[in-house]
Amino acid sequence: MGYITSDYYINTYNGADAGFELGKYIERASDLIDQVTGYKIKDFDSLPPFVQEQVKKATAAQVEFYVMQGGDEAVNAGQNDLGRVGIGGFSYTRDTVHSATSESKDANRVSPAALAYLEPTGLLYRGLDVVQNVWY
Template sequence: MRATPYIDKKFYDDVFNGVSVEATDFEKFVVRASDVIDQVTAYQIGYIGLSQFSDLVVGLIKKATAAQVEYYQLEGVDIDTTGSDSDAKSVSVGKFSYTGSQGDQSKQAARVGPNVLAYLDGTNLVKKNEVRMRVI
């Protein structure tokens, strides 16, 4: 298992220039963000070792981690466990009420910030689903 998160607060503030995060929140967010990076990359970073990657790939991993921390700050950390932010997506008028719902797949996709995937795309650590077509 990874002993430390992929970034520290100094990297987040000085290099990534993310939105302001309190130090106590940052410590909680960065551990979870590093776990998300591991999950999205199928734990390849741990198997291979961070030091084995080029400076470019390490930089992209760090930026992806910072982007996930920022995503937690902006969307709320609840998104990590529920796949949706803590704000209810419902409307009630008289006897009529409507509650918006996302499918399970889109809820899981919402756990990861869009910029995280953009950064990790350049690392070749994220496998893309292939579609095969055959002619019968």
């Protein structure tokens, strides 16, 4: 189940027109939000309202990213080469030998706006939790 509805994406977020693919994009974007957050969202309704709204915005931003990049297949399958830019007679290609780490490959799958929405929630934290009371 997605973190947003079509109504939220269209009327609240005012996202780019996704056409008949909107439902699919919402599901894919929600799955990607789960991956990025390390599956920390167990019960969405129990999250504080601020965190819920940030997750919704991040999901909508990811849906819009899919729309702007030509679909989720292009983004998730790596068909969209974001390391190559061409304007008129000028073109630039990023050095793929030095940027072929899995981190940089995954970075092209996630909307920068989605990450910015999630950043203040603590859901991107990958460290260890602090244990205060340990009983021996």
